[in-house]
Amino acid sequence: MDQILTMRVFARVVEAGTFTKAADSLALPKATVTKQIQHLEARLRVKLLNRTTRRVTVTADGAAYYERTARLLADLDELEASMGNAQTNPQGRLRVDVGSSLASLLIIPALSTFFDRYPDIQLDLGVSDRPVDLISDNVDCVIRGGELTDQSLVARRIGNLPMITVASPDYLRRFGMPTDPQALEQGHRMVNFFSPRTGRMMPNEFAKDGMELALDSSYRIAVNESNAYMAAALAGLGVSQMVTFMAVPHLADGTLVQILPDWAIPSIPIYVVYPPNRHLSAKVRSFVDWAADLFTKHPYLQ
Structure with missing residues (x-):
């Protein structure tokens, strides 16, 4: 379990780009994150990260280790999601980012139906018209209008904005x-x-x-x-x-x-967008399906 935690900490530092952001997203003290990386490098006997006062960059060994680690963690998450009642009763913390008007006029007024269906999900709702970086900001999915520009992300079109x-x-x-x-x-x-x-x-x-x-x-x-x-x-x-x-x-x-x-x-196309490594998460899938159903039934979004 300690090794899995260390792998998750390392992956989060790489994705977030700083120890501080990684610690915040993992709800861990920054000192704990730093020690985890130090112990990992000592155990592997290689330098995985280059540190500066502002940002962390990945060494060649670190990039290779991250690639394998990300795959292993994704497989582990998929395995756990497929076991027990995770599919019928998704749970945990979910970070979603939504544009201002969609949040205040559509998403938030309907959220009671989402929580009735998924009572064990804790939702962190970021509200802004400014785009976010899903990876470095550790966002599970976003709802945005307009044509997509980042082809590395997975997107599901859920409606149009007349x-x-x-x-x-x-x-x-x-x-x-x-x-x-x-x-x-x-x-x-x-x-x-x-x-x-x-x-x-x-x-x-x-x-x-x-x-x-x-x-x-x-x-x-x-x-x-x-x-x-x-x-x-x-x-x-x-x-x-x-x-x-x-x-x-x-x-x-x-x-x-x-x-x-x-x-x-x-009209403006509307999408739910999420990183490719999170498409199997039960909690993300539950929100995406709920949002798609909400938009499909709305008379002014088709």
Whole structure:
């Protein structure tokens, strides 16, 4: 058991890149993690890691040892998950990362059904529109919209995010109701969204009868977080293109008005993404299946 613990500690240090992050993710004191690595190197009589004040890098021997260790630990986890009642009663700590609006408007309101089904899972829910590093941050899975960029990860598409163009009544009183997308370039203002990862401004796109437009409209404000984006739209700062499920409550109470309804906006694909070495975990599978079912049944996510 001590040898297995040492292997897990070593693998976590390699994945996290620092002793501090590894210790935090394992809920162990940093001194314990350091001693485990020192004892491992002494037993193997090789140097596995190069330490600096900021980061840990892997030696050639360390890389070879990690490759074999990761496979062994994955096989062990698979074996344990297949035994007993792990498949029907998954348990343990699960770290999931979700975008802000999906978390507050969809995931969190429905979580009681997840805990009713899986009472022995402890959920750590990270909420942010900023991408995370699943490996170094020790995240089991994320739910994100948009096309995938990291092909090394495993992804399951669980729905689409339809889009809608809206503005506040106050904005429309001041600037008028646009009759077509081109009118947005003549005296109107947009609330834009830029990528938290790259800083790239997301385009304002429209399609109708085979015609596609991508407008480079003047914007008054651009944000990189979905709740702030909604706040800017409600404050009357400009015309916004947002996912339909965010807008529906505000359309119902009149604080937002749909504009240009005859012009479609490309929908955004939504995925559950997880590292390839965790695809057999019962607790990860239980959350992925629950989320997929939740999204499939939602009227504004298909």
